[in-house]
Amino acid sequence: xxxxxxxxxxxxxxxxHIDAGKTTTTERILYYTGMSHRIGEVHDGNTTxxxxxxxxxxxxxxxxxxxxxxxxxxxxxxxxxPGHIDFNIEVNRSLRVLDGAVFIIEGVAGVQPQSETNWRxxxxxxVPRVIFINKLDRTGxxxxxxxxxxxxKLDIVALPLQLPIGIxxxxxxxxxxxxxxxxxxxxxxxxxxxxxxxxxxxxxxxAKEYRxxxxxxxxxxxxxxxxxxFDKGDVEVATLKRCIKAGTISGAFRPVLCGTAFKNKGVxxxxxxxxxxxxxxxDVPGIAIAAEEGEDExxxxxxxxxxxxxxxxxFAGLAFKIINDKYGTLTFVRIYAGTLKSGDMVMNxxxxxxxxxxxxxxxxxDKRAEIKEVYAGDIAAFVGLKDTTTGDxxxxxxxxxxxxxxxxxxxxxxxxxxxxxxxxxxxxxxALQKLAAEDPSLRLRTDPExxxxxxxxxxELHLEIIIDRLRREYGVEANIGxxxxxxxxxxxxxxxETYTHKKQTGGSGxxxxxxxxxxxxxxxxxxxxxxxxxxxxxxxxxxxxxxxGIAQQxxxxxxxxxxxxxxxxxxxxxxxxxxxxxxxxxxxxxKSCFRDGMKKAAPIILEPVMDVEITTPSDHVxxxxxxxxxxxxxxxxxxxxxxxxxxxAHVPLKxxxxxxSDLRSMTKGRASFTMQFHHYDPVPRNIADExxxxxx
Amino acid sequence: xHAARLHWKRGRQEEGPGVHRTLEWIGRNDAGExxxxxxxxxxxxxxxxxxxxxxxxxxxxxxxELRPSRPEGADWLACVGGxxxxxxxxxxxxxxxAEAALGGD
Numbered sequence: 001x002x003x004x005x006x007x008x009x010x011x012x013x014x015x016x017h018i019d020a021g022k023t024t025t026t027e028r029i030l031y032y033t034g035m036s037h038r039i040g041e042v043h044d045g046n047t048t049x050x051x052x053x054x055x056x057x058x059x060x061x062x063x064x065x066x067x068x069x070x071x072x073x074x075x076x077x078x079x080x081x082p083g084h085i086d087f088n089i090e091v092n093r094s095l096r097v098l099d100g101a102v103f104i105i106e107g108v109a110g111v112q113p114q115s116e117t118n119w120r121x122x123x124x125x126x127v128p129r130v131i132f133i134n135k136l137d138r139t140g141x142x143x144x145x146x147x148x149x150x151x152x153k154l155d156i157v158a159l160p161l162q163l164p165i166g167i168x169x170x171x172x173x174x175x176x177x178x179x180x181x182x183x184x185x186x187x188x189x190x191x192x193x194x195x196x197x198x199x200x201x202x203x204x205x206x207a208k209e210y211r212x213x214x215x216x217x218x219x220x221x222x223x224x225x226x227x228x229x230f231d232k233g234d235v236e237v238a239t240l241k242r243c244i245k246a247g248t249i250s251g252a253f254r255p256v257l258c259g260t261a262f263k264n265k266g267v268x269x270x271x272x273x274x275x276x277x278x279x280x281x282x283d284v285p286g287i288a289i290a291a292e293e294g295e296d297e298x299x300x301x302x303x304x305x306x307x308x309x310x311x312x313x314x315f316a317g318l319a320f321k322i323i324n325d326k327y328g329t330l331t332f333v334r335i336y337a338g339t340l341k342s343g344d345m346v347m348n349x350x351x352x353x354x355x356x357x358x359x360x361x362x363x364x365x366d367k368r369a370e371i372k373e374v375y376a377g378d379i380a381a382f383v384g385l386k387d388t389t390t391g392d393x394x395x396x397x398x399x400x401x402x403x404x405x406x407x408x409x410x411x412x413x414x415x416x417x418x419x420x421x422x423x424x425x426x427x428x429x430x431a432l433q434k435l436a437a438e439d440p441s442l443r444l445r446t447d448p449e450x451x452x453x454x455x456x457x458x459x460e461l462h463l464e465i466i467i468d469r470l471r472r473e474y475g476v477e478a479n480i481g482x483x484x485x486x487x488x489x490x491x492x493x494x495x496x497e498t499y500t501h502k503k504q505t506g507g508s509g510x511x512x513x514x515x516x517x518x519x520x521x522x523x524x525x526x527x528x529x530x531x532x533x534x535x536x537x538x539x540x541x542x543x544x545x546x547x548x549g550i551a552q553q554x555x556x557x558x559x560x561x562x563x564x565x566x567x568x569x570x571x572x573x574x575x576x577x578x579x580x581x582x583x584x585x586x587x588x589x590x591k592s593c594f595r596d597g598m599k600k601a602a603p604i605i606l607e608p609v610m611d612v613e614i615t616t617p618s619d620h621v622x623x624x625x626x627x628x629x630x631x632x633x634x635x636x637x638x639x640x641x642x643x644x645x646x647x648x649a650h651v652p653l654k655x656x657x658x659x660x661s662d663l664r665s666m667t668k669g670r671a672s673f674t675m676q677f678h679h680y681d682p683v684p685r686n687i688a689d690e691x692x693x694x695x696x
Numbered sequence: 697x698h699a700a701r702l703h704w705k706r707g708r709q710e711e712g713p714g715v716h717r718t719l720e721w722i723g724r725n726d727a728g729e730x731x732x733x734x735x736x737x738x739x740x741x742x743x744x745x746x747x748x749x750x751x752x753x754x755x756x757x758x759x760x761e762l763r764p765s766r767p768e769g770a771d772w773l774a775c776v777g778g779x780x781x782x783x784x785x786x787x788x789x790x791x792x793x794a795e796a797a798l799g800g801d
Contacts, residue, residue, distance in 0.1 A: 216788040220788060226721070226788070230703070230704045
């Protein structure tokens with residue numbers, strides 16, 4: 001049986017906007033829990049979780065790293081995730097398999113765009129979370145303003161469990177509103193020493209006000225606690241903690257803590273909150289099994305069977321991450337139920353084949369410790385799985401469940417890549433396939449016209465890192481084309497097209513006729529097929545060939561060869577010939593019908609539009625906004641925070657290539673920006689003409 | 697002026713699959729008479745993929761409107777003698793509103 005009881009395990013992620021202090025906080029956690037004997041710093045390039053060369057050189061997290069530590073008899077498995085939007089897939093898959101998360105919010109800027117994106121992801125997976133307002137030692141830090149942005153931008157009930165004592169360089173500790181005491185750090189021993197003391201007199205009134213807010217909000221989730229309060233006028237600390245945990249898990253409110261990880265203050269109470277308020281694997285309802293074929297998985301009210309954490313139940317786990325290193329392929333698996341030993345056989349129920357479990361490891365960033373058994377609630381890495389990819393379910397043969405699938409983001413940038421030498425062609429192809437297997441947000445295809453290999457990813461940085469890894473890890477030097485925008489095509493009005501494919505070349509001929517209505521759909525509605533054939537005018541066995549023909553042809557749109565999206569096609573009629581009709585004939589007819597029909601359905605080109613946030617000193621705002629207007633940007637809002645202004649705009653991705661150098665030169669290097677995909681919009685006529693001319 | 701301290705007990709409950717919640721708290725005076733109530737406005741309501749909140753548009757909650765966003769401070773009504781004397785997002789605040797209305801007379 002498992003060494004640590006299930007109720008004493010916490011599987012948590014640490015997530016935030018870029019540079020809010022995720023890795024710094026993780027380093028302190030590892031130090032205070034005794035897992036490391038020194039505190040690594042991001043700027044020194046020596047942190048535990050940022051172990052890749054590129055991470056250490058650039059001071060950013062690229063891949064999520066798993067580490068394990070112990071605090072007060074509890075085992076905490078932590079996944080430190082990247083903040084940059086280009087690596088959002090890492091946050092996505094981590095949140096998918098975690099039971100809880102710590103959201104770090106910057107004490108100066110409050111909620112930033114990437115925090116919002118990650119927050120919505122956590123909403124999608126119903127992940128309970130606590131919020132840590134970090135960097136309260138920074139100039140301009142304001143706990144209450146940062147707290148207000150939680151309500152404004154995330155529309156949540158953010159419930160402070162602490163208040164800061166002092167701010168900026170005078171920040172010394174926190175008021176604990178649960179136990180109504182002050183916790184003050186002593187400065188030495190890297191923050192390991194702190195003590196309790198009475199709440200400072202100047203904070204007494206505010207503490208009382210916020211304690212009442214805490215009681216009002218937390219007790220509302222538990223009727224027995226309300227009655228205790230009515231009887232005694234207050235509640236026991238244990239009752240209050242029980243209510244905070246219940247509200248955190250249900251999402252009725254989100255507890256807020258504060259501190260400064262870099263200055264070693266506030267991290268230990270955060271660890272206490274992880275144990276007290278975030279759920280163990282048995283506190284959550286369990287993972288739902290996937291929707292049946294044809295069932296809409298977005299319908300919320302359908303109650304699907306859930307797999308509860310139970311080591312004695314049949315095994316069920318989800319592969320959520322793959323990495324390739326010098327020892328082979330490591331598949332990270334979250335175990336939801338059952339127990340598994342090295343050498344056991346399991347079913348990959350997503351793909352329908354059996355897999356033998358080889359060696360198993362508990363990971364500590366890039367270091368590993370071999371384990372012989374894994375249990376429900378664990379996160380472990382398996383070696384030797386032959387054909388298991390991210391998102392696949394592994395299950396016991398007695399209960400072959402398929403767990404809820406993972407959603408992956410759509411790549412928005414393409415680059416062409418070709419090896420510098422002919423000898424490296426095969427090596428590059430193998431390396432890219434491995435990298436794409438690790439990273440579901442990376443897509444690989446061959447351009448049918450130029451035969452070039454095209455890499456599609458989430459941003460310039462994402463693809464830059466992939467090319468760098470290609471060189472360092474696989475020894476492939478490659479020539480890279482300029483980044484290209486991943487345009488899409490769609491139609492704007494319905495059109496009905498009939499196409500007859502007839503060919504007589506001696507022997508049996510080819511004959512097929514299809515009549516199809518093409519209709520536009522809303523953004524992100526994909527491609528929908530509706531078979532409305534009655535009376536067998538197109539025999540049932542040829543319908544899949546029509547679908548295949550349209551799907552293939554939709555990959556190359558009629559305007560400039562980009563994939564065609566967001567349309568519906570209904571097969572309403574057709575003709576066939578007893579001898580000359582075949583699947584191939586119907587496939588060809590469907591392709592030609594698409595080519596002819598789409599041209600008459602008012603096709604347009606769509607471009608990705610990014611949500612851009614620029615933080616600039618106020619004396620450069622005019623330059624920044626003027627430049628955004630030149631880039632076809634639509635300013636969404638502008639907020640001042642001291643001498644800094646935050647400008648938010650929607651700008652077409654095409655106009656954002658190389659933006660960082662322009663921004664630096666116009667602000668003397670003082671401004672910074674982040675961006676993330678927001679939506680697809682039609683491109684203006686003149687730009688569409690340019691794009692079509694280029695593709696002609 | 698001090699707010700009256702009433703004796704609050706659970707009133708109506710909602711029971712269903714996976715649901716057990718109090719819809720009403722009843723405030724009694726020292727003589728045991730029910731003189732105040734704190735009533736939960738039902739919601740959220742699921743309709744397909746969207747959550748709606750029921751918002752009372754009149755004091756007796758006879759007219760209800762469904763809104764997609766969370767209405768500020770409208771989840772609980774504080775009632776004294778059949779009149780709504782306050783609204784609050786959580787029941788304890790509504791309890792205080794009811795007691796304040798009594799004590800402030």
